[in-house]
Amino acid sequence: MKPSLSPSVDLSAQIAANIRDAIVSGALIVDERLPSEAELALQFEVSRATVREALKRLAAQSLIRTQRGATGGAFVNRISFQAAQAQQITTSTLLLSMNDVSFETACEARYALERACAPLSARRRSQSHIDVMRAEIARQSQQDLSDEAFCASDVAFHRALVDGACNPVLSYQLAGAVEAMQPLMNMITFTARSRDAIIALHVAITDAVEAQDGAAIGTGLTDLEAETQSLAHRVFAQRSGQPA
Amino acid sequence: MKPSLSPSVDLSAQIAANIRDAIVSGALIVDERLPSEAELALQFEVSRATVREALKRLAAQSLIRTQRGATGGAFVNRISFQAAQAQQITTSTLLLSMNDVSFETACEARYALERACAPLSARRRSQSHIDVMRAEIARQSQQDLSDEAFCASDVAFHRALVDGACNPVLSYQLAGAVEAMQPLMNMITFTARSRDAIIALHVAITDAVEAQDGAAIGTGLTDLEAETQSLAHRVFAQRSGQPA
DNA sequence: AAACTTTAAATGTCTGACATTAGTTTTTCA
DNA sequence: TGAAAAACTAATGTCAGACATTTAAAGTTT
Numbered sequence: 341m342k343p344s345l346s347p348s349v350d351l352s353a354q355i356a357a358n359i360r361d362a363i364v365s366g367a368l369i370v371d372e373r374l375p376s377e378a379e380l381a382l383q384f385e386v387s388r389a390t391v392r393e394a395l396k397r398l399a400a401q402s403l404i405r406t407q408r409g410a411t412g413g414a415f416v417n418r419i420s421f422q423a424a425q426a427q428q429i430t431t432s433t434l435l436l437s438m439n440d441v442s443f444e445t446a447c448e449a450r451y452a453l454e455r456a457c458a459p460l461s462a463r464r465r466s467q468s469h470i471d472v473m474r475a476e477i478a479r480q481s482q483q484d485l486s487d488e489a490f491c492a493s494d495v496a497f498h499r500a501l502v503d504g505a506c507n508p509v510l511s512y513q514l515a516g517a518v519e520a521m522q523p524l525m526n527m528i529t530f531t532a533r534s535r536d537a538i539i540a541l542h543v544a545i546t547d548a549v550e551a552q553d554g555a556a557i558g559t560g561l562t563d564l565e566a567e568t569q570s571l572a573h574r575v576f577a578q579r580s581g582q583p584a
Numbered sequence: 585m586k587p588s589l590s591p592s593v594d595l596s597a598q599i600a601a602n603i604r605d606a607i608v609s610g611a612l613i614v615d616e617r618l619p620s621e622a623e624l625a626l627q628f629e630v631s632r633a634t635v636r637e638a639l640k641r642l643a644a645q646s647l648i649r650t651q652r653g654a655t656g657g658a659f660v661n662r663i664s665f666q667a668a669q670a671q672q673i674t675t676s677t678l679l680l681s682m683n684d685v686s687f688e689t690a691c692e693a694r695y696a697l698e699r700a701c702a703p704l705s706a707r708r709r710s711q712s713h714i715d716v717m718r719a720e721i722a723r724q725s726q727q728d729l730s731d732e733a734f735c736a737s738d739v740a741f742h743r744a745l746v747d748g749a750c751n752p753v754l755s756y757q758l759a760g761a762v763e764a765m766q767p768l769m770n771m772i773t774f775t776a777r778s779r780d781a782i783i784a785l786h787v788a789i790t791d792a793v794e795a796q797d798g799a800a801i802g803t804g805l806t807d808l809e810a811e812t813q814s815l816a817h818r819v820f821a822q823r824s825g826q827p828a
Numbered sequence: 829a830a831a832c833t834t835t836a837a838a839t840g841t842c843t844g845a846c847a848t849t850a851g852t853t854t855t856t857c858a
Numbered sequence: 859t860g861a862a863a864a865a866c867t868a869a870t871g872t873c874a875g876a877c878a879t880t881t882a883a884a885g886t887t888t
Binding site for chain 3 (some may be wrong): 348351352381388390393407408410411
């Protein structure tokens with residue numbers, strides 16, 4: 341199954357890569373039990389501690405799970421959409437915050453992707469999606485809402501829109517794009533007037549979803565993107581021109 | 585920075601989560617050095633082995649890197665688009681192969697996302713993108729190409745199309761959707777006639793990209809999606825109706 | 829001043845032990 | 859006889875301490 345490690349270059353990483361390949365290639369199938377740590381240590385000719393570090397790496401990627409006890413061990417994990425989404429969000433968020441991605445670029449990507457969902461959401465959305473969207477609009481309309489809560493509600497609104505496409509792969513892919521924007525959005529202070537403009541567009545989009553009018557959803561999203569971009573532009577220009 | 589672990593529930597996971605939160609929240613910034621393993625062991629009141637397992641988890645997510653030697657240690661990693669993409673592809677591929685996602689659903693998601701790039705690619709594509717696309721078309725036209733090589737070239741073609749949007753966030757997000765389809769595509773046997781149909785559409789799409797006609801790119805992608813779906817439908821129907 | 833040597837601090841690895849968990853089997857006894 | 863209790867067992871989780879290796883910096887020599 342897995343011999344031949346080149347010495348003096350991070351054994352635990354090599355072992356992890358070895359097992360990962362076996363999983364990705366299908367040599368190890370879902371719910372199959374890996375050899376015990378002691379056996380793996382023998383096979384790879386390393387100590388149990390090194391094997392454990394390798395297994396922890398795989399666990400961090402949700403590739404395996406471990407169970408204690410007599411019949412325990414490490415098992416190939418069926419990665420869930422939920423777990424994959426959580427990882428994707430973490431990665432995307434860090435990627436954006438660490439690489440000086442401009443608000444403009446991230447925003448453009450996000451809205452481009454969301455528009456991709458519009459025709460499908462128009463066709464397949466159920467009442468529950470519309471209910472969520474209207475509920476979030478109601479929340480956004482509360483006067484005393486903090487900027488952060490407003491952003492969080494915005495994310496929930498957009499996720500409902502995406503989920504309306506009833507395509508789990510699409511929802512999963514979009515989760516990263518939508519959620520990763522939140523820290524960037526949180527840098528913005530929303531005036532009452534800008535909130536009103538956004539809410540008005542949310543209403544227009546929701547109406548279009550309810551009317552199953554894909555083109556109108558797309559138009560609404562384009563308008564919302566323009567509004568968001570110009571708002572961000574104003575906020576950042578003001579900040580750099582008049583620093584605190 | 586990080587006290588208070590609840591005992592008897594996977595200490596290394598708790599420690600990893602603790603440090604991960606510090607990184608995501610920005611309390612630890614890029615290239616900042618973490619305390620040494622020995623210091624972390626003292627702070628968290630666990631053994632060095634446990635700390636190491638936690639650090640390996642973080643390393644598996646590219647959140648930290650480690651350096652040996654006197655001034656070495658664990659450093660917060662600036663996650664690159666490349667590393668993030670690689671992780672995303674692994675995750676997406678496994679997600680699709682392990683969760684009985686239908687070809688139809690995955691294909692729909694992929695083309696929906698790709699169409700999202702069309703307007704931007706039309707506007708911003710450079711000659712190099714077109715060159716890559718034409719080169720891949722030439723490769724796909726080779727008579728003796730294996731199905732697997734044909735699929736790989738198809739992926740390269742589509743990635744060039746996506747890269748034409750000149751938005752790194754978009755390229756990153758799409759990588760998962762495009763690459764993860766490859767194992768599913770590899771299950772298909774391409775007849776000479778179906779290859780010709782696909783290549784003809786690739787040519788049409790490339791022409792549209794060159795002409796900067798976003799709408800035509802979208803139409804081409806929609807046609808290609810229909811072609812792919814019906815091809816897959818035929819192949820799978822034949823297989824289930826007439827098993828080997 | 830440059831080249832070499834030593835030192836120190838860090839990660840990488842190994843060993844062996846014990847703790848904890850959770851099935852499985854055996855024993856007890858009502 | 860049968861069900862509860864106890865013992866067993868195999869696995870992961872954790873710890874302590876040792877040694878190997880790497881690397882930068884400090885010190886020494888020429």
